[in-house]
Amino acid sequence: MTEKQTFSISELASEFDVTTRSIRFYEDQGLLKPTRRGQTRIFSTTDRVRLKLILRGKRMGFSLAETKETFDLWDETLSGNEKQLLKMLSILDEKRAHIEQQKADIAMAELEINTREAHCREALAELQKKKQQHESTIEQPGHPAEQS
Amino acid sequence: MTEKQTFSISELASEFDVTTRSIRFYEDQGLLKPTRRGQTRIFSTTDRVRLKLILRGKRMGFSLAETKETFDLWDETLSGNEKQLLKMLSILDEKRAHIEQQKADIAMAELEINTREAHCREALAELQKKKQQHESTIEQPGHPAEQS
DNA sequence: GAGGAAGTTTACGTTAACGTAAAGTGGTTT
DNA sequence: AAACCACTTTACGTTAACGTAAACTTCCTC
Structure with a gap:
């Protein structure tokens, strides 16, 4: 009840010390999926977590494309059949x-x-x-x- | 007496699994300094070590420019005055x-x-x-x- | 001496991950 | 209503780290 649930682009930008340009770029590449109020972006806690993961991924040498792949794969895995699950396990091994x-x-x-x-x-x-x-x-x- | 002292470009390339293009590029940027026999490059064990450091640096998220900086700084430090040494220590801290x-x-x-x-x-x-x-x-x- | 393997230089092309204007929208403060 | 935010879109520019093609030299082999 006491935690913030939504964030503006500049809030996230200053919290994680990245530019708003970068955040928009990550959305453009399909890594973040903020909702809108009018044309203004509204970021959820899920987006916040993902942004954190994106940045850590970068520090660890992963490209945005790789990070997006694991995001997507994980989404699929949640409602996953056996094949998806096994693929995820092999990626985790990598x-x-x-x-x-x-x-x-x-x-x-x-x-x-x-x-x-x-x-x-x-x-x-x-x-x-x-x-x-x-x-x-x-x-x-x-x-x-x-x-x- | 039993260790190899010089290497061709393709030897290093296959040992470290990089292209010859990359190795030439690293020389171009001042990270490697092979000698020549005619126009052919001859790499020393020092070059070999540096190549290894370059690649590890990349995996750790350092740019070639950064790696070059530390190479250069270390060279200066060897014959170093106090200021150089202190700068090196601060860089080591970073x-x-x-x-x-x-x-x-x-x-x-x-x-x-x-x-x-x-x-x-x-x-x-x-x-x-x-x-x-x-x-x-x-x-x-x-x-x-x-x-x- | 013709071909092939390994080396070379020169130079233009490519990709990722943003930077940087330019021009517009929507709310609120004076 | 003028000015000032924070936000938006569109679009061209930039940098690092090579890729790739073309044309050339050396040396070795057949």
Whole structure:
């Protein structure tokens, strides 16, 4: 009872930090299906969820076409015969494979980032040491020289 | 002594399953720097590693321009002054943030895939049950009818 | 020496995912 | 009623990352 049920285009745009142009484009491509009041779009909570999925899909490397496919397929699956269900299961397997690849990529990337960071910090420490040596060579601790 | 040190363009292409066109494009954009024998490209193990990084970068949502930036920056960092090193560290932080986002996305995606799979399997089980009921209604276990 | 395989350059074409005007609609605030 | 929103449609422009075709060189083989 306490949750918002409908959203304007600009509400969704600012919430998810995308342009209204993008949202209209997603509708145009059949990914969102807002109703209308006059000519103004009214988005449901379902649209909101789908927008979230679209954006996450993008971050995970899925094209809009792929995301639309899974949306459509899922819609069909809901009232689904056996063939549809089995197809959905096989697609879920593909997604899982994709995810496993991503996990592996991420693990490797993390390793590299860590070794690089270590390398950087070592190099910085080296520089600091040389700096201090240099300072103690040319300058004694004390008050600065008074006017040359 | 036992590892290959140089590679032709088609060797790399087939190893990483990309086209030679792509590899030439990556060179064109400054991501790879093969030497030449005559006009033929000769790729080093460094190039090979970078190609691998390019492809992983793509899978993780980095553009070629971004990947090139980190390559270049890392080259500079090797002979680096303090400023370069600090910049590299801040970029490493950005990458880490990116990775954290990916991890979160992946975790959510996995959850969804699991619930969807469960849903599919339930629906399939329902269908199987109905099928069996139907079969036992219209058909008794026994030998088939002989020629109508 | 004719052909074939693997390499090259040059250059125009393509697709996805929007960006960016331009021009119009509908409500409300002054 | 004038001005100002937020929203709309239509339509051409843009960028990244290659695809694809054409015409050429080298080297090897038959």
